[in-house]
Amino acid sequence: AQSxxxxxxxxxxxxxxxxxxxxxxxxxxxxxxxWYVQYPNQGLQLLLKYTTGATLVxxxxxxxxxxxxxxxxxxxxxxxAHMSDAAEYFCAGGDRGGSEKLVFGKGxxxxxxx
Amino acid sequence: xxxxxxxxxHLITAxxxxxxxxxxxxxxxxxxxxxxxxxxxxLQFLIQYYNGEERAKGNILERFSAQQFPDxxxxxxxxxxxxxxxxxxxxxxxxxxxxxxxxxxxxxxTVV
Numbered sequence: 001a002q003s004x005x006x007x008x009x010x011x012x013x014x015x016x017x018x019x020x021x022x023x024x025x026x027x028x029x030x031x032x033x034x035w036y037v038q039y040p041n042q043g044l045q046l047l048l049k050y051t052t053g054a055t056l057v058x059x060x061x062x063x064x065x066x067x068x069x070x071x072x073x074x075x076x077x078x079x080x081a082h083m084s085d086a087a088e089y090f091c092a093g094g095d096r097g098g099s100e101k102l103v104f105g106k107g108x109x110x111x112x113x114x
Numbered sequence: 115x116x117x118x119x120x121x122x123x124h125l126i127t128a129x130x131x132x133x134x135x136x137x138x139x140x141x142x143x144x145x146x147x148x149x150x151x152x153x154x155x156x157l158q159f160l161i162q163y164y165n166g167e168e169r170a171k172g173n174i175l176e177r178f179s180a181q182q183f184p185d186x187x188x189x190x191x192x193x194x195x196x197x198x199x200x201x202x203x204x205x206x207x208x209x210x211x212x213x214x215x216x217x218x219x220x221x222x223x224t225v226v
Binding site: 034036042043044045046049090100101102103104105106107 | 149156170204208215216218
């Protein structure tokens with residue numbers, strides 16, 4: 001069965017520093033992969049997605065993620081953190097040709113220090 | 115505004131009671147998904163409806179049920195509520211899942 005693992009429930013960076021949030025998937029067939037962001041007391045907002053084609057995916061707010069089949073990873077990065085990036089980030093995977101549900105990781109809470 | 119509307123935003127009720135959560139999907143989306151978000155379990159898939167029909171079922175308790183109506187809005191019914199049912203309940207909609215979901219802002223249920 002599809003599973004998604006996020007390494008690190010909390011990540012803290014300084015403003016202007018690189019953001020790296022890790023996500024690994026477990027699936028014999030590379031799934032569709034997504035990153036969502038959740039701000040306090042709000043719903044989840046889609047940051048970016050990988051379905052097919054180019055393995056480096058650019059999303060909103062300067063975030064990008066690279067699909068690496070050999071490492072079964074889909075890590076999220078941003079070159080320079082901004083205070084407004086403080087939120088919880090969720091990686092999710094969906095099976096190709098199977099159930100349409102998305103399986104979510106446990107989430108990583110990003111803190112940005114001034 | 116994501117286009118997915120959930121009501122109510124907050125709900126406080128007593129153990130043993132029954133509540134109904136409502137979701138209106140984004141215009142044009144035929145699929146509706148319900149998720150439960152709690153601190154210990156994270157985001158758990160409950161159930162999916164597609165154009166009025168149940169499409170997939172996840173970790174949904176027998177005390178919970180859902181339906182999707184002809185106008186595509188969906189309701190999640192939670193009965194015989196327990197303290198452990200306190201959580202955020204999200205509805206999401208999509209055209210097809212490989213494009214990702216659009217989430218509503220959630221209903222925060224507190225059972226006292």
